[in-house]
Amino acid sequence: MAVTFKDVEHVASLAKLSFSDEEKEKLMQQLNEILEYMEQLNLLDTTNVEPLSHVIDLSNVLREDKIKPSLSRKEALSNAPARTEKFFKVPKVIGER
Numbered sequence: 001m002a003v004t005f006k007d008v009e010h011v012a013s014l015a016k017l018s019f020s021d022e023e024k025e026k027l028m029q030q031l032n033e034i035l036e037y038m039e040q041l042n043l044l045d046t047t048n049v050e051p052l053s054h055v056i057d058l059s060n061v062l063r064e065d066k067i068k069p070s071l072s073r074k075e076a077l078s079n080a081p082a083r084t085e086k087f088f089k090v091p092k093v094i095g096e097r
Contacts, residue, residue: 003031 008024008031019027073086082089 001035003028003035007031 005024005028008019008028012019012024077083077088080088
């Protein structure tokens with residue numbers, strides 16, 4: 001399935017982008033080249049290839065979670081510019097405009 005000039009215009013419209021006719025023509029050619037390459041990939045025999053999510057085998061490199069002491073509420077609130085007895089005071093970000 002080839003990408004047409006009209007397809008490029010439609011996608012640009014959906015993305016709220018504007019292109020000159022020369023740019024649309026170039027995009028059309030580039031998208032068609034991508035589709036041609038994908039067709040070449042579709043010709044490959046992948047019957048014995050297992051699906052994978054990454055090209056290389058990855059392992060978790062994060063540290064283990066360990067329970068350790070943390071700040072008390074009083075310590076955490078001690079440097080807050082605005083606070084109540086138990087909470088940080090922050091500007092309202094949700095509401096009427």
